[in-house]
Amino acid sequence: MTTEKQYRVIGTRPVRPDGVDKVTGRAVYGADVTLPRMIHGKILRSPHAHARIRGIDTREAERYPGVLAVVTAEDLPDVDVVLAVGEGGDVNMRDASHNIMASGKVLYQGHAVAAVAAVSPHVALEALKRIKVDYEPLPPVLDVRKAMAADAPLLHEDLFTDTMGQRSEHPSNIASHLIAEEGDIEQGFREASVVVEREFVTHTVHQGYIEPHAAVAEWRDDGQLTIWCSTQGAFSVREQVAQILKHPISQVKVVPTEIGGGFGGKISVYLEPVAALLSRKAGRPVKMVMDRAEVLAATGPTPGTYMKVKVGADAQGNITAAHAYLAFEAGAYPGSPIGAGCTTVFAPYRLKNVRIDGFDVLVNKPKSNAYRAPGATQAEFAAEVVMDEICEKLGMDPLEFRRKNGAKEGDWRPFGPPYTRIGAIECVEAAQASEHWKTPLVKEAGSSRRRGRGVASGYWMNWGGTSSCTGRLNPDGTVALLEGSTDIGGTRASIAMQFAEAFGIAYERVRPQVVDTDTVGYNDVTGGSRVTFGTGYAAYALAKQMQREIAAKLAAIWEVDPESVTVEGDRYSAGDKSVNLVEAANLISEQGQQVVTSVTTTPHNRSGAFATHIVDVEVDVETGKVEILRYTAVQDVGKAIHPSYVEGQMQGGVAQGIGWALNEEYIYDENGSLRNASLLDYRMPTALDIPMIETILVEVFNPDHPYGVRGVGEVPIVPPPAAISNAIYDAVGVRMTTLPISPARLCAEIMAKNSARA
Amino acid sequence: MAISLMSGKVTVSATVNGEPTEWLCEPRETLLEVLRDRLGLTGTKEGCSNGNCGACSVLLDGRLVNSCLVLAVETEGAEITTVEGIRGEKGLTPVQRSFLEEAALQCGFCTPGFIVAATALLQANPSPTEEQIRWWLAGNLCRCTGYDKIVRAVQKAAAEMRGEA
Amino acid sequence: MVSASGSTLGELIESLDSQYPGLKARLVEGERLRSGLAVFVNGIQIPSRLNARIAADADIYFSPAIAGG
Numbered sequence: 001m002t003t004e005k006q007y008r009v010i011g012t013r014p015v016r017p018d019g020v021d022k023v024t025g026r027a028v029y030g031a032d033v034t035l036p037r038m039i040h041g042k043i044l045r046s047p048h049a050h051a052r053i054r055g056i057d058t059r060e061a062e063r064y065p066g067v068l069a070v071v072t073a074e075d076l077p078d079v080d081v082v083l084a085v086g087e088g089g090d091v092n093m094r095d096a097s098h099n100i101m102a103s104g105k106v107l108y109q110g111h112a113v114a115a116v117a118a119v120s121p122h123v124a125l126e127a128l129k130r131i132k133v134d135y136e137p138l139p140p141v142l143d144v145r146k147a148m149a150a151d152a153p154l155l156h157e158d159l160f161t162d163t164m165g166q167r168s169e170h171p172s173n174i175a176s177h178l179i180a181e182e183g184d185i186e187q188g189f190r191e192a193s194v195v196v197e198r199e200f201v202t203h204t205v206h207q208g209y210i211e212p213h214a215a216v217a218e219w220r221d222d223g224q225l226t227i228w229c230s231t232q233g234a235f236s237v238r239e240q241v242a243q244i245l246k247h248p249i250s251q252v253k254v255v256p257t258e259i260g261g262g263f264g265g266k267i268s269v270y271l272e273p274v275a276a277l278l279s280r281k282a283g284r285p286v287k288m289v290m291d292r293a294e295v296l297a298a299t300g301p302t303p304g305t306y307m308k309v310k311v312g313a314d315a316q317g318n319i320t321a322a323h324a325y326l327a328f329e330a331g332a333y334p335g336s337p338i339g340a341g342c343t344t345v346f347a348p349y350r351l352k353n354v355r356i357d358g359f360d361v362l363v364n365k366p367k368s369n370a371y372r373a374p375g376a377t378q379a380e381f382a383a384e385v386v387m388d389e390i391c392e393k394l395g396m397d398p399l400e401f402r403r404k405n406g407a408k409e410g411d412w413r414p415f416g417p418p419y420t421r422i423g424a425i426e427c428v429e430a431a432q433a434s435e436h437w438k439t440p441l442v443k444e445a446g447s448s449r450r451r452g453r454g455v456a457s458g459y460w461m462n463w464g465g466t467s468s469c470t471g472r473l474n475p476d477g478t479v480a481l482l483e484g485s486t487d488i489g490g491t492r493a494s495i496a497m498q499f500a501e502a503f504g505i506a507y508e509r510v511r512p513q514v515v516d517t518d519t520v521g522y523n524d525v526t527g528g529s530r531v532t533f534g535t536g537y538a539a540y541a542l543a544k545q546m547q548r549e550i551a552a553k554l555a556a557i558w559e560v561d562p563e564s565v566t567v568e569g570d571r572y573s574a575g576d577k578s579v580n581l582v583e584a585a586n587l588i589s590e591q592g593q594q595v596v597t598s599v600t601t602t603p604h605n606r607s608g609a610f611a612t613h614i615v616d617v618e619v620d621v622e623t624g625k626v627e628i629l630r631y632t633a634v635q636d637v638g639k640a641i642h643p644s645y646v647e648g649q650m651q652g653g654v655a656q657g658i659g660w661a662l663n664e665e666y667i668y669d670e671n672g673s674l675r676n677a678s679l680l681d682y683r684m685p686t687a688l689d690i691p692m693i694e695t696i697l698v699e700v701f702n703p704d705h706p707y708g709v710r711g712v713g714e715v716p717i718v719p720p721p722a723a724i725s726n727a728i729y730d731a732v733g734v735r736m737t738t739l740p741i742s743p744a745r746l747c748a749e750i751m752a753k754n755s756a757r758a
Numbered sequence: 759m760a761i762s763l764m765s766g767k768v769t770v771s772a773t774v775n776g777e778p779t780e781w782l783c784e785p786r787e788t789l790l791e792v793l794r795d796r797l798g799l800t801g802t803k804e805g806c807s808n809g810n811c812g813a814c815s816v817l818l819d820g821r822l823v824n825s826c827l828v829l830a831v832e833t834e835g836a837e838i839t840t841v842e843g844i845r846g847e848k849g850l851t852p853v854q855r856s857f858l859e860e861a862a863l864q865c866g867f868c869t870p871g872f873i874v875a876a877t878a879l880l881q882a883n884p885s886p887t888e889e890q891i892r893w894w895l896a897g898n899l900c901r902c903t904g905y906d907k908i909v910r911a912v913q914k915a916a917a918e919m920r921g922e923a
Numbered sequence: 924m925v926s927a928s929g930s931t932l933g934e935l936i937e938s939l940d941s942q943y944p945g946l947k948a949r950l951v952e953g954e955r956l957r958s959g960l961a962v963f964v965n966g967i968q969i970p971s972r973l974n975a976r977i978a979a980d981a982d983i984y985f986s987p988a989i990a991g992g
């Protein structure tokens with residue numbers, strides 16, 4: 001622990017720089033971009049979950065009045081490169097290309113097969129109806145366990161299982177099998193006095209950002225391609241588009257618009273390369289905007305799973321062994337967040353004997369994608385429900401159990417070196433000390449209502465990544481701060497605050513802007529809870545670098561040794577000379593010089609974020625409806641730069657976790673057709689469904705960041721499903737092991753329990 | 759309302775954000791499409807096009823509606839207020855200001871809809887309870903904030919408008 | 924935990940392979956480290972390249988690269 005520093009800016013709650021534009025409707029999001037001569041693109045999507053494409057006849061659509069271009073997979077080049085997309089996830093660009101435009105086979109309902117650009121979206125939609133696709137339907141496989149069976153229909157005949165670098169003999173829907181092992185679980189289970197083993201099922205859910213995907217592409221005759229889009233990572237879009245289209249990266253410029261939520265779902269490209277191809281063919285800018293049904297059916301939701309978790313503990317409440325079997329649905333192409341599931345499943349605990357098996361399994365559903373702490377919510381749901389049952393069997397307080405077994409610095413973790421300084425135990429202790437935990441819950445609530453309390457912990461590893469920033473000192477002593485990290489939740493503020501703190505000026509004197517890929521150095525995506533950490537780190541480095549440059553330039557003017565120039569706030573002095581920033585800027589510009597500085601940093605981020613949540617629920621035993629009465633989220637945030645936005649991340653994550661726990665799921669029929677592709681039937685929480693969410697910020701300094709920042713965005717989604725399931729058990733005595741815990745599922749379990757008793 | 763037989767398009771006149779406005783549109787076009795694509799008022803957002811998200815909220819003759827569920831031709835003679843038309847004497851209204859001060863937005867995509875809906879709420883009920891605020895805003899989805907800070911921002915704006923703050 | 928010698932990652936893997944035949948095939952694909960493999964040196968992830976220089980007494984850790992969001 002470092003001693004608490006006094007900050008001027010950090011820890012305050014200023015208004016965000018982009019705020020006024022966002023409350024007045026002036027901010028420009030993806031679908032708000034309009035260019036002269038712009039036309040509109042629409043995509044034809046497969047009605048089948050699995051089928052061979054025997055032929056596509058686009059002639060009639062091409063002749064349709066108002067149509068300017070039609071494309072299919074034939075227009076895309078063959079590619080075979082592996083690219084790290086997003087947070088270290090390797091994606092084969094061939095798969096990415098086939099995902100945005102099916103080639104040979106369609107692998108899920110909603111898979112794109114052709115696209116049209118026309119003078120209006122309505123005309124484009126009319127033209128789509130005139131494209132004839134000859135499909136040979138194939139049997140779909142929708143369930144992860146069925147897909148793993150040896151006789152399952154194969155999505156890709158050329159896919160083999162990779163087991164820690166070893167390739168299977170026969171093709172399979174299992175793309176990979178990860179194994180993490182430590183100690184001896186057989187021995188560990190022998191030492192246990194209680195052992196709990198349970199199976200879990202979770203269903204596909206969507207990130208549910210309110211802004212549908214949108215992109216505008218303009219391909220000029222000299223090959224220059226400019227793309228305006230709503231994305232978590234402009235540089236990643238540039239790379240993906242360049243690879244998929246085999247177009248020189250120097251000729252691709254991506255202009256990120258404001259982004260209406262992403263949560264991991266706006267990293268992979270869907271529309272951008274298609275809009276670019278249509279634009280090339282039509283010779284005009286093309287705008288493409290998805291409708292909500294397309295967003296749900298054909299972007300990257302996060303996987304459904306089948307999981308089995310077994311934990312043993314001795315009579316004193318020490319965990320002696322833990323085993324997890326996690327099978328995640330990758331969707332149509334490899335790449336579920338199974339690795340992260342394995343890393344996080346038992347993360348809050350110190351384990352001596354453990355084995356984790358993870359499977360990445362293809363099914364005829366859209367290619368899954370990251371969703372806020374991807375893979376962790378599912379895996380830790382399973383583990384935390386089992387831990388709750390262990391506590392029940394031992395008669396032990398669940399928070400005391402988590403404190404006693406809590407992971408700390410130096411403890412083993414899967415797929416990485418041991419933990420560095422983490423705050424798992426501090427979170428549990430803060431939860432124990434909370435008002436919420438200390439206030440007893442009245443369990444009876446009328447004849448058909450029961451109340452219960454549950455807790456769960458969660459972990460997300462966080463990411464560092466590469467960030468670049470450019471700073472320009474203006475003549476009035478303000479700084480124009482150029483960043484490349486798209487701002488999804490107030491990061492212009494949190495970056496500018498760190499810059500202001502380090503540079504010794506007021507927050508209001510920093511003017512942050514998110515700019516395009518030609519204007520600032522490379523930035524990894526806004527994801528992995530990394531921006532306030534990683535881009536904040538770059539802003540800090542930039543401030544220090546600018547101070548050195550200003551000092552060096554003043555030293556030259558003053559003809560003194562640069563080392564002798566001292567910086568105190570915004571004042572630069574050497575001997576009897578002393579100027580403030582405005583005077584310095586003027587002195588420097590009188591020499592015909594300017595301070596324009598760029599930095600690129602890639603800090604390592606070795607420690608992640610832990611959280612412990614407490615929830616009180618009320619269950620209507622007749623309808624199975626669950627109401628959230630009270631919710632407290634405790635989280636190690638390292639250092640809260642802008643506490644309001646930290647709380648906001650926690651509250652937003654909790655709300656998504658509540659939706660995942662109680663309502664949200666993709667419902668497919670047996671043919672693999674999505675039955676609830678609308679926001680009426682895919683039901684996300686409204687203001688009426690959740691209470692105020694109390695937040696407790698624990699600050700365990702992160703030694704990898706100058707201000708001790710930890711990423712905060714992802715971990716708050718992790719504990720809610722388990723905490724809610726545990727609270728429901730406390731209320732009505734049934735263990736809910738399937739997500740979502742919909743009224744129908746809960747009612748069925750309550751009835752089964754009652755009839756077993758009768 | 760005049761129908762041009764040549765194009766099948768219709769001329770509609772209405773008052774938009776206080777300005778008399780006239781446009782040509784097809785009968786199938788929604789008010790949301792006309793606002794965004796014909797009048798350049800892109801502050802009103804499209805999140806679902808079928809009445810489930812509230813991102814397209816506008817005031818139609820003072821009533822809160824989802825503009826994606828209104829046909830543009832139905833608004834002949836109507837008074838329409840979009841987020842661009844919500845302005846206070848000194849720039850931002852108390853609702854807009856309190857959204858900023860309370861950090862009631864993250865991505866900001868739902869924000870225009872919430873600003874319009876909250877403005878309508880406080881016109882109808884200057885002293886709403888938390889429950890009434892949640893009920894009124896239940897037609898507006900926000901995926902980022904968990905609503906906590908939105909509800910607080912509305913409470914704060916209400917207090918300020920009642921002269922309590 | 925095993926010990927091996929080498930001044931680059933590639934040499935280290937060669938030396939490991941002589942102790943545990945077949946290991947190289949799991950880590951290396953052609954002239955490159957397998958994609959999807961993460962390498963940590965003294966707790967810090969390094970770019971996965973065979974010519975990465977390794978200091979004496981370093982703790983090396985191989986693991987599947989974990990994707991996130």
Ligand code: FES
Binds near residue numbers: 806814827
């Ligand atoms: S766009 Fe109108 S309610 Fe969603």
Ligand code: FES
Binds near residue numbers: 210863868900
């Ligand atoms: S702030 Fe993003 S949807 Fe509400």
